Amino acid sequence: MSQESYEGICCYCNEVVTKRTVGKHIEKCKAKIVFDSQFNNEKNYKYFSLLVEATYGRAYWILVEVSSVLTLKKVDTFLRDIWLECCGHLSAFSIKRNEIAMNKKLYDVYQQGLSLDYEYDFGSTTDLKIKMLAQIDSSDEKPIRVLAINKKPEILCSSCEKILSVYDCTSCGEQVCESCAKTHQCFIDEGEEYIAERVNSPRSGVCGYEGQNESIIKKYFPKEIPNVL
Numbered sequence: 041m042s043q044e045s046y047e048g049i050c051c052y053c054n055e056v057v058t059k060r061t062v063g064k065h066i067e068k069c070k071a072k073i074v075f076d077s078q079f080n081n082e083k084n085y086k087y088f089s090l091l092v093e094a095t096y097g098r099a100y101w102i103l104v105e106v107s108s109v110l111t112l113k114k115v116d117t118f119l120r121d122i123w124l125e126c127c128g129h130l131s132a133f134s135i136k137r138n139e140i141a142m143n144k145k146l147y148d149v150y151q152q153g154l155s156l157d158y159e160y161d162f163g164s165t166t167d168l169k170i171k172m173l174a175q176i177d178s179s180d181e182k183p184i185r186v187l188a189i190n191k192k193p194e195i196l197c198s199s200c201e202k203i204l205s206v207y208d209c210t211s212c213g214e215q216v217c218e219s220c221a222k223t224h225q226c227f228i229d230e231g232e233e234y235i236a237e238r239v240n241s242p243r244s245g246v247c248g249y250e251g252q253n254e255s256i257i258k259k260y261f262p263k264e265i266p267n268v269l
Contacts, residue, residue: 046099048190049266059093059101062188063173066103070187088146089174089187092119094242095157095167099193104260105176106146107183113142118184119158119168121256123241126249129161166243186260191268192240199224207235208245215245240269 046059052069086108094100102122106115112133120131133140133149134157140149149156150172158168197205197217205215211226211234221227226234238244239251252269 046101046190048101048103048188049268050188051186051261051263051266054266056191057188059091059098059190062103063089066187086147087176087178088150088172089176091171091173093169093171095169097193097242099190100240100242101190102186103188104184104186105178108147108150108175109145110183111142112140112144112146112149114183115146115170116142116158118260119160122186122252122260123168124160124166124243124249126161126243126247129163129247131158131160133158160243161247164246166246168242182259182262184260185262187262189266189268190240192238195238206238208238210234210236210245210247213245 048057048059048062049055050057050062050065050069052066055065055069057065087105088108090104090106092102092104100123104118106118116131116133124131133142135149135154137157140156154172156170158170160166160168195205195215197203197220198214199216199220203217203219205217207216207218207221208214209216209224209226211230214224215238216224216235221235224235236245236250239249241249241251243249244251254265254269257269258265
């Protein structure tokens with residue numbers, strides 16, 4: 041599937057965008073927004089515009105603006121909150137397989153066009169790539185804000201291959217629909233605890249991941265949380 045088909049939602053206007061068009065859309069969308077007193081602030085902050093995507097599932101992506109003075113540890117917390125945290129696993133950032141210390145600040149490690157690799161859980165690993173798209177100025181003091189996020193990918197049931205899946209099998213990794221879930225072999229052999237509802241995350245169906253906690257992630261969005269999580 042081409043990246044043109046990787047649809048997402050703009051977190052400012054809730055319009056459907058794609059990974060390819062989201063950058064231009066955000067520029068126009070943000071230009072229409074009045075931030076009230078925030079733009080009267082004389083302070084000016086440097087931010088990085090970052091594209092975060094799953095290495096082995098490019099339909100999962102987030103466009104985010106992050107203050108350049110934040111440490112990688114803060115970015116790690118964001119990634120755990122928005123997509124990953126299940127059991128407190130270890131994680132790491134690296135560039136060309138060279139690990140980067142978590143206390144490093146973004147401006148110390150990033151150059152335009154550079155990609156950071158990120159791993160969460162060194163057993164059942166979820167791999168992400170984080171690419172810097174631009175450096176921008178902003179008078180908004182929010183250190184991290186999600187600009188756009190992917191819609192939940194539509195995946196056909198692994199069993200019938202006709203109906204969209206709604207569950208992940210955490211034992212074998214297959215996705216199954218409502219009808220096929222109870223006849224799925226892992227359900228029969230191991231029980232219903234291995235059948236988990238699919239969530240919009242590359243961590244869906246892995247380890248103990250159950251989805252995002254809205255009370256935690258709401259701080260990352262400029263408005264209400266879009267109805268895609």
